[in-house]
Amino acid sequence: MTAVDVFGYxxxxxxxxxxxxxxxxxxxxIFAALFSSLIVIISNGLPLATALNDYFAFGKLGAFTFAGSFFLLFAAGAMFGRTMGDSQAATSIAQALSAKxxxxxxxxxxxxxxxxxTYGGIVVFVVIFAVYPLGIKLIQQANIPKRLFCGALALGAGTFTLTALPGTPSIHNVISSVNLGTSLFAGAGYGLLAGAIMLLVGLWYLERQRVAAAAAGESFVAGPMDSKIVGNDQTLHTPAWGLALLPLVAVIGLIMLPRLFKGSFEPQSLLGQSLMxxxxxxxxxxxxxxxxxxxxALLLFPSVRSKPLQTIGDGTRDSIMPLINTAAVIGFGGVVVQTAGFGAFSQGLLNLDMPPLLSMFLSVSTLSAIxxxxxxxxxIFMSSMADNYLALGIPVETLHRIATIASxxxxxxxxxxxxxxxxxxxxLSHRQAYKDxxxxxxxIPVVATLVCLAIAAAV
Structure with a gap:
């Protein structure tokens, strides 16, 4: 290994x-991704103009290539989330669960x-904003430490519905579908198993921590931003929970419809062509x-029906920062994959004497960590490495689901x-809440992935 290689690594x-x-x-x-990209560019001797304009911004894995491809999905999810939030439909669903x-x-x-x-397609950031006010009231009433509420938000909004459950319109499921030519329901069995592990074990962990916190005398402490919420005892005017569910049911039903009726109509008919x-x-x-x-939702709920353009406009704006933040990190990855060190790492994983499924897990996990x-x-994995693993004999639907879960x-x-x-x-700070x-x-998601890997290897 030369001094140049060492400097690059x-x-x-x-x-x-x-x-x-x-x-x-x-x-x-965004700044962090740009700054870190510059470190990679300088230390690995990449051409500055090409690295910034192509690798980071507009190349195959460029930030704006990704943003352009996925803008509509982010915008549509944010519009839906804003409408469900402003109409209090999301709060109604949460209140119904609380009453039950x-x-x-x-x-x-x-x-x-x-x-x-999130399974209905609302982006994570919007869901957190929508559920947070009611959640704070609930944990105040139950005297549960706020750090565990943060863990519950993370479990519900960022695990099983995003990567595991089949059919979800999450960006992760769509990325695999677009790159592999599979449906959003690919590898459904693995997804259901992993989703169940994440949900059930996650709930068990949180409940165990709640009991331990109560025994230790740990209680709810309101933060500076919570005073208006915990001090407000007014009842929100929310739609009936059954009515509030209808838009979610419509979204999930429409996504499932093409798969349920695939091949049921003549290809030449209007319905057949629509399904195709x-x-x-x-x-x-x-x-x-x-x-x-x-x-x-705009038709059903009067509170947003009176201002549809404002609600949709606010929702579209909500999508910009999550999209750009994600794109910036992908741009950093786009620079990394152009280095000799990444090429050696990728080839090394492929050449390791281990099962292809395990190698795939390590590849996806490392890229997601980076x-x-x-x-x-x-x-990055789907664009630069997936074809190699398909060539090693991993079935495409298995690759879709397990790679998505592993991410x-x-x-x-x-x-x-x-x-x-x-x-x-x-x-909350990382010190207060990150452990949970x-x-x-x-x-827990890593354990769920490894269980799926073991089953896939045995099949």
Whole structure:
């Protein structure tokens, strides 16, 4: 190994450490990604103009290539989320769960409410904002430490509904579908198993921690941003929970419709052609389903029906920062994959004397850890490494689902943009809340992935 190689490898390591350290200090993730990319560029001798204009910005894995491809999905999800939030439909669903289960089960209610909303296609950031006010009231009533509420938000909004459950219109599921030509329901059995492990073990962990906290005298402490919420006893004017569910049911139903009726109609008929179109558009069809759900919500709920353009406009604006933050991290990955060190790493994993499924797991996990993003790591893997693993004999549907599940493990390290945003919203520090977040979003999903790997290897 030459001195140049050592310098390049060191640069990759320093860049990754810098990205994590800056994110943990609350530095904007876009700046952190650009700064870390410059470290990689300089230490690995990449041409500056090409690296910034092509590798980072507009190349195959460029930030704006990703943003352009996925803008419609992010925008549609944010519009739907804003409409469900402003209409109080999301709150109505959470209140119905609370009435059924009781405030004592505030953590379970938070997980189920956020899980239902994210499975319906609402982006994580919007779901956290929508559920947070009611969740704070519930944990105040049950006297549960706020750090565990943060863990419940992370479990419901950032694990099983994003990477495991088949059919979800999440960006992760769509990335695999677009790159592999599979449906959103690919590898459904593995997804259901992994989703059940994440949900049930995650709930068990949170409940165990709740009991331990109560025994230790740990209680709810309101943060500076919570005073208006916990001090407000006015009842929100919410729609009936059954009515509130209709837009979510419509979105999920429309996404499932093409698969359920695939081949049921003559290809020449209008319905047949419509189903063929839907099945051939894994990115566009979920976006259209989310738009249809938004339209239905605007028709059903008077509080947003009176100002539809403002609600949709606010929702579109909500999508910009999550999209750009994700794109910036992917741009960092786009620079990393152009280095000789990454090429050697990729080839080394492929050449290791281990089963292809295990090698694939390590590849996806490492990329997600480097980028701090499940969608970023998965996009890089699908674009640069997936074909190699298909050539090694991994069935395409198995690769779709297990790679997607694997992307949602080591992505949630401290520099993950979603983790940083959630801690900011909840007013907690990494020191206060990250341990519980790490267990439910890193440890348990990794265990679920390994269980699926073992079963896939035995089949």
């Amino acid at each position: 060191a640069g990759l390591l320093v860049a990754l450490v810098a990205l994590i350290a800056l994110a943990m200090r609350g530095v904007d993730i 289960l009781g405030a004592r089960h505030a953590l379970t209610i938070t997980v189920l409410a956020t899980g239902l909303l 179109f839907a099945n051939s558009q894994p990115l566009l069809w979920p976006s259209l389903a989310l738009m249809a759900g938004t339209a239905l 980028t701090g993003s499940a969608s970023g790591g998965l996009q 949602g493990g080591f992505d949630s390290l401290p520099h993950c943009g979603a983790v940083v945003a959630m801690l900011t919203i909840t007013g 977040v790490a267990v439910v979003t890193v440890v």
